[in-house]
Amino acid sequence: MVICFTGVLNHFLRPKHIARHLGEESGSMGWFWAMAAGVVSHGPMYIWYPFLEDLREHGARDGLIATFFYARAVKIPLLPLMIDYFGLVFTGVLSLYILVGALLQGLLLQRLVGRFGENQKE
Amino acid sequence: MEKNKKKNRQPTLAGSLKKSATSFLAMAPLLLGVIALVGLFQTQVTPKMLASLFRGNPFADTMLGTLIGASAAGNPVVSYVLGGELLARGISYYAVSAFILSWVTLGFIQLPAEIEIFGLRFTALRNLLAFIFTLLIAVATTQTIQVLL
Numbered sequence: 517m518v519i520c521f522t523g524v525l526n527h528f529l530r531p532k533h534i535a536r537h538l539g540e541e542s543g544s545m546g547w548f549w550a551m552a553a554g555v556v557s558h559g560p561m562y563i564w565y566p567f568l569e570d571l572r573e574h575g576a577r578d579g580l581i582a583t584f585f586y587a588r589a590v591k592i593p594l595l596p597l598m599i600d601y602f603g604l605v606f607t608g609v610l611s612l613y614i615l616v617g618a619l620l621q622g623l624l625l626q627r628l629v630g631r632f633g634e635n636q637k638e
Numbered sequence: 639m640e641k642n643k644k645k646n647r648q649p650t651l652a653g654s655l656k657k658s659a660t661s662f663l664a665m666a667p668l669l670l671g672v673i674a675l676v677g678l679f680q681t682q683v684t685p686k687m688l689a690s691l692f693r694g695n696p697f698a699d700t701m702l703g704t705l706i707g708a709s710a711a712g713n714p715v716v717s718y719v720l721g722g723e724l725l726a727r728g729i730s731y732y733a734v735s736a737f738i739l740s741w742v743t744l745g746f747i748q749l750p751a752e753i754e755i756f757g758l759r760f761t762a763l764r765n766l767l768a769f770i771f772t773l774l775i776a777v778a779t780t781q782t783i784q785v786l787l
Binding site (some may be wrong): 520524530560562564565568569578586591594597598601602605608610614617618625628629 | 660662669706711712715718722732735739742745748751755756760767768771775
């Protein structure tokens, strides 16, 4: 699935598209998309590494990738199970704090990294 | 002119898929190592073993819950089951919320793969922030539900 995702991404998306939605030009909508993508993404974190690396190489901001990673803690299909184990109040409060935390973390990481669109590896 | 046109031509879908399959296969040994370690953890660690580690101190338990969750990996459902077992054994919400949160957001097992792919600086910053936020969110969640319930 990830191979197909990455292949289709490489084929259809140009760096200017990524820059518009997830790069420096994306503004507040970029944060929204990163959080939404994190919430709806399935599977283990490491499965998404190749896809995210590709997005990053196309110009996606580091902060948005950090937001995506943290927002993955909210799993919509698993919410009923979580409510069953921990209760509605706990699940609701935790999910809300996770989303706020994901956003703050992305913003902080972006500040710490310093420059928008810097994708170099050490 | 013709040469320039060829250079700027968009790759075919098959070519793009082949390229992504090649890069994915190049990462396969790293990912397989992670999967093997995850399996090892799930077969060797029991809820009883985990519960015996907590001491009832909110700060220490939050920290311990985060560290244990970060050392583990696998399907989040497993963390819910273990978290539910821990709550039933009288372990606090501080520890349990930190545990289920760090299970998904942190991963010591995945660190080498993450460093290899995203670089040391990004990985270090992301994991440090995720660690701090997990502690803060676990404390904030527990305090909030204590007020609400």
